[in-house]
Amino acid sequence: MQKPDRKGGKPKPLLTRGLLPKVKVMQNDEQAIRELISTWLSASRAGDSERVLSLMTDDVVFLVSGHEPMRGKEAFAASQRALEGVEINATSEIQEVKVSGEWAYAWTRLTVVMTPKDGAANKRSGNTLSIFQKQNGKWLLARDANMLAPVT
Secondary structure, eight states, rough: EOOOOOSOOOOEEEETHHHHHHHHHHHHHHHHHHHHHHHHHHHHHOOHHHHHHHHHEEEEEEEEESSEEEEEEHHHHHHTTTTTTEEEEEEEEEEEEEEEEEEEEEEEEEEEEETTTTTOOOOEEEEEEEEEEEETEEEEEEEEEEEEEEEO
């Protein structure tokens, strides 16, 4: 792809002007965030709490309607221990991912079905807005606003 030179000379390729590598990095970052979301869902389904914990910052904050903010990995780990024996099946439809430097956000439409071994399934669905931070070259979940409502 080339763009005409302002002085009327021969067009310079975008690559030599440093524009394509930046776009490529943003596309790679967006793909890495999409993969993080996919990994989160598969690790949750498998009951792999350690893997899920590895996908978040130490100071992660979860905002869930009707509850106080859940702050930090340990609070999240405790909430996961309370769900031991519950089958979790979630699907996520990513609506938007935007990257700006070391920060990014994703808006998703999330559906979660939690089924206890001896009980009825509990299905919730709604939007989420997640903020990611790049630390040491790796994208991690830093903040998550979860607006799921019961599905009847």
